[in-house]
Amino acid sequence: MFDYDFAVIGGGSAGYNAARVACALGKKVAVIDGAKQLGGLCILRGCMPSKTLLYMAEVLHLAQKGKTFGLKIPSARPDMKAIHARKKKIIREFADYRADALKSAPFDLIRAFARFEDAHTLALSTGHRLRAKKFLIATGSQVSVPPIAGLAETKFWTSDDVLELDFVPRSVVVLGGGIVACELAQFLRRIGSQVTLIQRSAHVLRDHSPDAAAVVQQALVDDGIELFTNTKLEGITHDRHGVCVTFVHRKKRLRRRAAHLFNALGRQPNTAALNLAGIGVSTRPNEQIVTNRWQQSSLPHIYAAGDCAGPVEIVHIAIQQGELAARHAAGVEAVRPVNFDHLLSVVFTDPQLASIGLLEHDLTARDLPFVVASYPFNDHGKSILMDANYGFVKVVAEPNRGRILGAEIVGKDAGELIHAFSGPLAMRATVFDLLKAPWYHPTLAEIITYPLEEIAEKIPRPRTRHAKRK
Numbered sequence: 001m002f003d004y005d006f007a008v009i010g011g012g013s014a015g016y017n018a019a020r021v022a023c024a025l026g027k028k029v030a031v032i033d034g035a036k037q038l039g040g041l042c043i044l045r046g047c048m049p050s051k052t053l054l055y056m057a058e059v060l061h062l063a064q065k066g067k068t069f070g071l072k073i074p075s076a077r078p079d080m081k082a083i084h085a086r087k088k089k090i091i092r093e094f095a096d097y098r099a100d101a102l103k104s105a106p107f108d109l110i111r112a113f114a115r116f117e118d119a120h121t122l123a124l125s126t127g128h129r130l131r132a133k134k135f136l137i138a139t140g141s142q143v144s145v146p147p148i149a150g151l152a153e154t155k156f157w158t159s160d161d162v163l164e165l166d167f168v169p170r171s172v173v174v175l176g177g178g179i180v181a182c183e184l185a186q187f188l189r190r191i192g193s194q195v196t197l198i199q200r201s202a203h204v205l206r207d208h209s210p211d212a213a214a215v216v217q218q219a220l221v222d223d224g225i226e227l228f229t230n231t232k233l234e235g236i237t238h239d240r241h242g243v244c245v246t247f248v249h250r251k252k253r254l255r256r257r258a259a260h261l262f263n264a265l266g267r268q269p270n271t272a273a274l275n276l277a278g279i280g281v282s283t284r285p286n287e288q289i290v291t292n293r294w295q296q297s298s299l300p301h302i303y304a305a306g307d308c309a310g311p312v313e314i315v316h317i318a319i320q321q322g323e324l325a326a327r328h329a330a331g332v333e334a335v336r337p338v339n340f341d342h343l344l345s346v347v348f349t350d351p352q353l354a355s356i357g358l359l360e361h362d363l364t365a366r367d368l369p370f371v372v373a374s375y376p377f378n379d380h381g382k383s384i385l386m387d388a389n390y391g392f393v394k395v396v397a398e399p400n401r402g403r404i405l406g407a408e409i410v411g412k413d414a415g416e417l418i419h420a421f422s423g424p425l426a427m428r429a430t431v432f433d434l435l436k437a438p439w440y441h442p443t444l445a446e447i448i449t450y451p452l453e454e455i456a457e458k459i460p461r462p463r464t465r466h467a468k469r470k
């Protein structure tokens with residue numbers, strides 16, 4: 001009666017990993033993907049190309065401030081053609097590897113766009129039909145175009161375009177102050193563009209704490225970005241010289257002109273073309289598919305994972321959701337829902353901003369007690385010698401036993417340092433457990449011991465003291 005046990009729509013991070021797991025569980029699986037190029041957002045136009053360019057921009061920045069370290073580097077400039085070629089080569093290799101994995105996997109790969117005809121039947125853009133017992137929707141997201149006067153009529157760049165640049169743009173206005181806006185505005189500025197960033201909220205990176213966001217914001221301004229927060233966009237016009245953005249800031253109407261406009265106002269799920277309303281799958285007002293904690297939609301045999309389901313757009317969560325859906329659909333009993341109390345997130349600006357678990361804001365909202373301590377990078381030996389003085393480390397713990405609940409790090413390589421908390425959080429470790437661990441001197445990671453010690457001192461309990469300065 002069915003062609004497949006499990007049909008996966010979308011072969012990106014969520015879909016590919018779900019299909020892999022479903023096959024390993026003995027299911028007959030198909031992956032349907034209509035993209036011209038296989039690989040998904042993360043590899044082709046997301047994490048990997050952006051981090052290739054951001055790392056280059058950091059190296060360039062360090063070279064340009066060589067004088068700080070007593071170095072005579074006469075000039076460090078980007079060679080955009082070479083940077084672009086290197087990025088393309090790296091991404092081609094990653095994409096080829098994933099495409100090979102998709103083509104040689106024990107599931108059927110069908111190159112087509114899919115749409116639900118009924119709750120068990122997909123109509124494919126090739127003209128074929130496919131029937132399956134269960135489905136996973138993993139169709140990802142696309143850049144959204146909010147209804148701002150003149151935006152839709154203006155030629156604008158998205159992150160896809162910025163990641164493809166092989167020249168230094170003279171000037172760019174960046175709309176938005178989310179992760180994409182901050183990461184890529186810094187890239188543009190560091191290669192030499194004049195950059196203006198216009199953010200609606202009171203600070204950039206609105207999903208992060210104001211204290212941490214303020215550090216990133218200051219670093220962007222110190223890099224030379226003109227940055228406005230608390231604004232209201234009024235309209236956009238364009239002529240042959242470029243674009244003009246009008247916005248309200250501190251009750252004044254301001255205008256900024258630039259050669260290029262970069263729309264970084266967020267993404268929306270790829271769900272509109274699937275006929276979800278027609279088959280009775282519920283979506284939120286933002287078009288994300290509503291799922292329960294097992295990733296089942298309002299039709300229990302149809303699952304959703306990744307950007308099309310939310311609530312976050314982060315690769316390791318997309319993978320976890322996809323794999324969970326595959327296991328649940330196969331009837332595996334020992335499955336656990338994704339634990340958003342341990343959410344890990346990294347913003348790859350310089351300084352980076354990383355957080356894990358529950359912070360003060362979350363705990364206050366839940367009326368839960370906590371102790372918190374922080375320590376600044378500009379008072380830590382290793383970061384001082386690296387001239388990496390921006391930011392702080394913050395640890396949040398439960399006040400009775402000292403169990404670690406969350407941490408926030410904004411500073412040099414915060415995305416690496418935050419992983420010092422991943423295992424301990426998963427294992428429900430306390431600050432005392434972490435203080436028993438060895439911490440090498442002099443490392444950036446060692447800074448974490450300072451807030452741990454401060455919390456340990458606030459909790460009435462016998463403990464091993466840790467030497468602060470060696």
Ligand SMILES: Cc1cc2nc3c(=O)[nH]c(=O)nc-3n(C[C@H](O)[C@H](O)[C@H](O)COP(=O)(O)OP(=O)(O)OC[C@H]3O[C@@H](n4cnc5c(N)ncnc54)[C@H](O)[C@@H]3O)c2cc1C
Nearest residue numbers: 010012013014035040041042046047114140306307313315
């Ligand atoms: C610039 C940028 C940088 C990012 N950096 C990071 C980062 O550093 N770290 C991080 O964790 N996250 C990052 N992200 C987010 C991350 O890339 C996404 O959360 C993740 O890739 C989503 O995976 P997915 O499987 O849900 O969707 P995708 O990988 O987009 O896969 C969806 C697939 O579905 C296919 N599809 C769509 N509609 C249909 C249809 N009707 N029929 C058949 N196939 C269909 C598409 O062709 C696509 O291949 C970044 C995003 C952007 C834009």
Ligand SMILES: NC(=O)c1ccc[n+]([C@@H]2O[C@H](COP(=O)([O-])OP(=O)(O)OC[C@H]3O[C@@H](n4cnc5c(N)ncnc54)[C@H](O)[C@@H]3O)[C@@H](O)[C@H]2O)c1
Nearest residue numbers: 146176177178179180181200264265266267313346347348
């Ligand atoms: N390092 C990473 O993990 C990483 C990197 C890039 C992207 N991502 C993911 O990709 C997703 C998309 O990122 P994004 O930055 O494009 O989206 P976002 O939703 O994070 O940010 C969009 C920004 O645009 C602003 N905005 C939206 N509508 C507006 C309007 N009408 N007027 C003025 N301002 C408006 C918002 O206030 C917000 O600051 C994120 O959820 C993120 O998780 C992750």
